Amino acid sequence: DAGITQSPRHKVTETGTPVTLRCHQTENHRYMYWYRQDPGHGLRLIHYSYGVKDTDKGEVSDGYSVSRSKTEDFLLTLESATSSQTSVYFCAISDPEGLYGYTFGSGTRLTVV
Amino acid sequence: AQSVTQPDIHITVSEGASLELRCNYSYGATPYLFWYVQSPGQGLQLLLKYFSGDTLVQGIKGFEAEFKRSQSSFNLRKPSVHWSDAAEYFCAVGVTGRRALTFGSGTRLQVQP
Numbered sequence: 483d484a485g486i487t488q489s490p491r492h493k494v495t496e497t498g499t500p501v502t503l504r505c506h507q508t509e510n511h512r513y514m515y516w517y518r519q520d521p522g523h524g525l526r527l528i529h530y531s532y533g534v535k536d537t538d539k540g541e542v543s544d545g546y547s548v549s550r551s552k553t554e555d556f557l558l559t560l561e562s563a564t565s566s567q568t569s570v571y572f573c574a575i576s577d578p579e580g581l582y583g584y585t586f587g588s589g590t591r592l593t594v595v
Numbered sequence: 596a597q598s599v600t601q602p603d604i605h606i607t608v609s610e611g612a613s614l615e616l617r618c619n620y621s622y623g624a625t626p627y628l629f630w631y632v633q634s635p636g637q638g639l640q641l642l643l644k645y646f647s648g649d650t651l652v653q654g655i656k657g658f659e660a661e662f663k664r665s666q667s668s669f670n671l672r673k674p675s676v677h678w679s680d681a682a683e684y685f686c687a688v689g690v691t692g693r694r695a696l697t698f699g700s701g702t703r704l705q706v707q708p
Contacts, residue, residue, distance in 0.1 A: 515695055522604075524685060524700040525639075540695060572638060583629050584696065586638035 485509040488573050488587035495594055501560040503590050505573030507553075513576045514556040515584065516540075516548065518569040525572065531556055532578075563594045597622050599688045601699035608676050609707045616671040616702050618686030628669040629687040629696065630660055639685065645669065656680070681706045 486507045495501050505514060512533050517525040517540075527540030529548040537548050545567060547559045560567055570591050574584035600619045608614055620626055627646045631639040643654025650662040660671045669686060686699040 517698075522700055524601075525698040527695050527697075530695050583631075583641040583644050584639075586631075586640075588638045 486573060486575055486585055486587045488571075488590050490590060491588065492591045493593070495563050495592070497564060497594055498562050501563050501592065503558045503571055503573075503592070505556045505558070505587060507556075507575045509575055509585070510553060511575040512553070512578060514550065515574040515576070516546075516556070516558045517572045517574065518542065518567075519572060519589070520569050528558065528571075560592075563592075565594050568592060568594045597688075597690075597697060599686055599697050599699040601684075601686055601702050603702045604700070605703045605705070607705040607707060610678050611675050614671075614673045614676045614680070614704070616684050616686075616704070618669045618671065618699060620667050620669065620686075620688045622667075622688060622690055624690045625664075626688045626690050628660075628662060629689075630654065630658070630669075630671045631685045631687060631698075632656075633683045633685065633701075635682070642671070642684075676704075676706055678706045678708065680704060 489504045515530040516528040519525050526542045531537045531550045549557045570589050572589050573587040576584045598621045629644045630642040633639045642658050645652045645662045653659050658673050683701045683703045685701045687696040689696045
């Protein structure tokens with residue numbers, strides 16, 4: 483979607499290195515989410531944000547941190563990447579409570595070698 | 596525990612045949628429900644949503660879904676499948692007061708000519 487972009491689209495990194503993924507929106511939505519997608523697991527929530535500097539953990543938050551210093555940007559950081567974090571990462575935005583569904587970014591394919 | 600189940604990992608149908616994808620949920624509160632579609636290498640696109648009211652909802656691309664409270668189900672249907680419908684389909688559930696959606700593990704649809 484034009485209103486939400488993720489960068490980079492692809493990244494290969496080495497085990498133990500820090501990695502930051504960026505999600506940028508132009509819709510002025512308060513709510514932003516990071517999910518990871520793995521075969522057989524669907525999408526699992528990593529972290530989400532309900533406003534600037536307001537974030538909370540999802541079901542698979544270990545090894546990940548997030549920051550949101552501006553409404554439009556939501557950063558996901560892998561402090562020390564591991565092979566188990568090889569995945570496709572999706573950012574999403576929504577109205578409060580997600581009642582009208584999410585708008586997803588195109589995803590970031592991360593490979594940790 | 597709250598959960599969303601898509602019992603069918605993979606379904607193959609012939610072009611022109613009807614389709615039904617199953618979704619069951621386990622939530623204490625009345626949920627709001629979504630179906631998303633993901634084409635290969637793409638993000639997720641919202642097909643349809645249910646909040647309240649008429650239990651049969653219409654979506655884009657000729658899809659519909661029916662909410663059955665007694666069966667805790669929200670199955671997706673299409674009367675005649677097109678080759679372009681080949682994709683992965685995700686059911687998602689949210690409840691008021693919980694700030695993120697929970698996704699099922701997905702059903703991959705293959706369409707035979």
